Amino acid sequence: MRSGQVGDSGGGKEDSGRSVGGARSGTAGICQGRAVGIDVGGGVAGSALRELGSGVRGRLLGPGDPGYDASRAVFNSMIDRRPLAVIRCADASDAVRGITFARRHHLPLSVRGGGHSVAGNAVVDGAVMLDMSGMKAVTVDSASKTVRADPGLTLGEFDRATQAFGLATTLGVVSITGIAGLTLGGGLGWLNGRYGLACDNLISAEVATADGQLLRASARDNEDLFWGIRGGGGNFGVVTSFEYQLHPVDLVLAGGLSYPMSIAPEVLRFYDDFVKAAPDELSTAASLALTPAGEPAVSIVVCYCGALDEGERVLRPLRTFQAPAHDSIQAMPYTALQSAPDEGFPSGRLHYWKSGYLRDLTDGAIETLLRFVARMPSSSSGVGLQQMHGVASRVAPSATAFPHRAEQYDFLILSQWSDAADSERNIEWTRALFEAMEPHLEDAVYVNNLGDEGPGRVRAAYGENYPRLAAVKKAYDPDNLFRANQNIAPPADMPSREDEK
């Protein structure tokens, strides 16, 4: 492997392993057996792909190349799409090359970070796919408490690097998720009450834009782009580097409490009152699911990221109002909390999620949830209520592109199962529960939980920030090259950056 090439991250479905010859193994499969100049799909000549392959610093992969199937396999196994070509990017220049190539040949383009979006927009049939997952550099500056992080990092990889210095920032709650998609859509995790969302901690980013430039986005440079990438997803370009603010995070007081379903109404009512009065240092989530022993249970998971003795005092009422069946709350490293749920999300499962924001756990909402959970078709599924509060809820809705700033729960019906024959009944159950919950939900949804649900739901994801997002989209991506996402269409009647030059 020559310097600059990205390694194969493995995982997912792998090709049958047809070996390829040639000096550049990445390009051989793409051109193998096909005469130069013959159309290989999407109206693109093999010669053009070969030229692209000889320019990239990473690897260019086509169907039949080892690694191609690993790149196109994403977390949600419902997604089975075949890009025309995959660029396993080694650096920002590869992203720029891919962008320029897709534009020149009028090809769709998709971008993959950690591959964990359940919507599966990271991979598109017939597209040029920029697979950023091999870019994993992370550099902590402990003096300024900042970190530069590549877009292929998972949360676990990021947290391990920053925790070596006793530092962390808000990311999500499952360590195998990618930092890129998560941050660009918002990023809700255990530190949100004290330190805001992941996007609130972004200091700057390097963005490869549709016109083939590499721009710095920060409070001082391209401010409108910086505003847009903090909640507007991958609509404006390919982020090739993130810079985050970090915070001192030592041991956290964290773990779970679980109770039998028979007392779920009392538990959820107490939980709702308790967390609404909780200090910023405490972030929580509740869920309704089956225990590993197969018993239906309601669980509460907490993370207190302040002084441990104060955390003990704060949590005492929650731990004692009812005797829980299990109480695993203890002082633990932040990385232990972050990776605790990972085994509940093995690769290879099929997923269908529906989501919205819930302000209050009313009797009606609780009754609906319990009625549906009692007939959940998959023992691996669950309903989650991830609390957004404190600093994350107090940022002005227009300060970043992420608009949903309120004390509330990110309500998520997380359906997962293993056998494709069960897809229909799992999807039906998820939709029926969502419909029954709709009267209790806000007309809003977290963009990172959204599936392929139509333009109305996309609008609801961007909320009151949609018109400004559309203007930023028009400025930076007037032809909508970056459309494999929860898409913001560039309005025809607005100027682009090109028009304004």
Ligand SMILES: Cc1cc2nc3c(=O)[nH]c(=O)nc-3n(C[C@H](O)[C@H](O)[C@H](O)COP(=O)(O)OP(=O)(O)OC[C@H]3O[C@@H](n4cnc5c(N)ncnc54)[C@H](O)[C@@H]3O)c2cc1C
């Ligand atoms: C098990 C699990 C747990 C989760 N928990 C949380 C949680 O606690 N909190 C939370 O906020 N979210 C959570 N999520 C949702 C998560 O934020 C999204 O799935 C997010 O898209 C994951 O990012 P990714 O890079 O892995 O995804 P990918 O599928 O790789 O990317 C998703 C989209 O992001 C865009 N994108 C990715 N990389 C780039 C880039 N470098 N430049 C430009 N655009 C890019 C593209 O449009 C792409 O289609 C969870 C998801 C899963 C599957």
